[in-house]
Amino acid sequence: MEKLFTKTTALTDKPFHYCPGCTHGIIHRLVAESIEELGLKDKAIGLAPVGCAVFANEYFNVDMQTTSHGRSPAIATGIKRALPDRIVFTYQGDGDLASIGCGEVNHAAVRGEKITTIFINNAIYGMTGGQAAPTTLLGQKTTTTPYGKDGDANGYPMKVCEMLAAHEGAYYLERVALWDTAHIIKAKKAIKKAFQYQAEGKGYCLIEVLGTCPTNWGCSPLEAFEWQKENMLPMYPLGVFKDKGGEE
Amino acid sequence: MIRLTINEELCKGCGLCVNACPKDLLRISTTKENAKSYNPAEMTNMEECIGCKSCALTCPDVCIEIVKE
């Protein structure tokens, strides 16, 4: 008997509490599989965000630390500097990373901290009921932009990979998506590479994953991917924004 | 032979696997209901499964297991 697919041991047996079809579950699996396949399970320390993934510490079968909202890159900095042989990663939503934690993530990248960030851009605050995030698209209706986000009144969409690419300390930045098997495999490759770079002692790596929030977008999980392709993709193109390892 | 098992208690019936299967072999059950009141996904024709793993790769709740016997 050959196992073709089985759950990675870097995830616990605890059932995810996420909504049906929410991409947080897919991303958890890709992160956990990457850690296991690289043999980093005993070395990994993850930082759970504030947001829907607030219980990530119960799902990853590695050492985990909970954090205050958006501050995990600062806490990760402390952990990595105190324990430089560990593999330290933050898992953050766009409210966590791009709003309240915008300072922490930028300075972690500016300093070139040798940590990995998995950033989930679902264009909305999920946990708190669908308020606008800095990544919310122009025209997108949320509970705080009921007539659609207006640039002059509410600001323009924030492009995190493009922003961090300006920092010399950023080592590897890529934006990926999950809407079909090919993209999921590509996303896993990027996540794994980001952990590989950290294991080699390279600088700051961030993988931006375009996520979906069917619940707060008000559609089915499948419709969410269609909406994402049509609306998010033009604003948030996929690809590598920086790869110092690839340049060498 | 490929054997695919779906953990019906973990499944939330989101339908992403149904869409991912290139052979169109999965469906959301109209008769079964799990403890959380979700209708889980089910396999309609095990013999036709090619073990490509597309369903398992897309399942957000990691409730699909596939073995080759």
Ligand SMILES: Cc1ncc(C[n+]2csc(CCOP(=O)(O)OP(=O)(O)O)c2C)c(N)n1
């Ligand atoms: C200091 C602080 N401010 C605000 C909140 C309320 N809050 C909780 S989660 C959240 C945003 C979550 O959105 P995101 O990071 O995009 O994650 P998602 O839920 O979409 O996965 C906010 C504003 C908080 N918990 N703590």
Ligand code: SF4
């Ligand atoms: S509210 Fe949105 S982000 Fe949160 S678990 Fe549900 S679908 Fe996922």
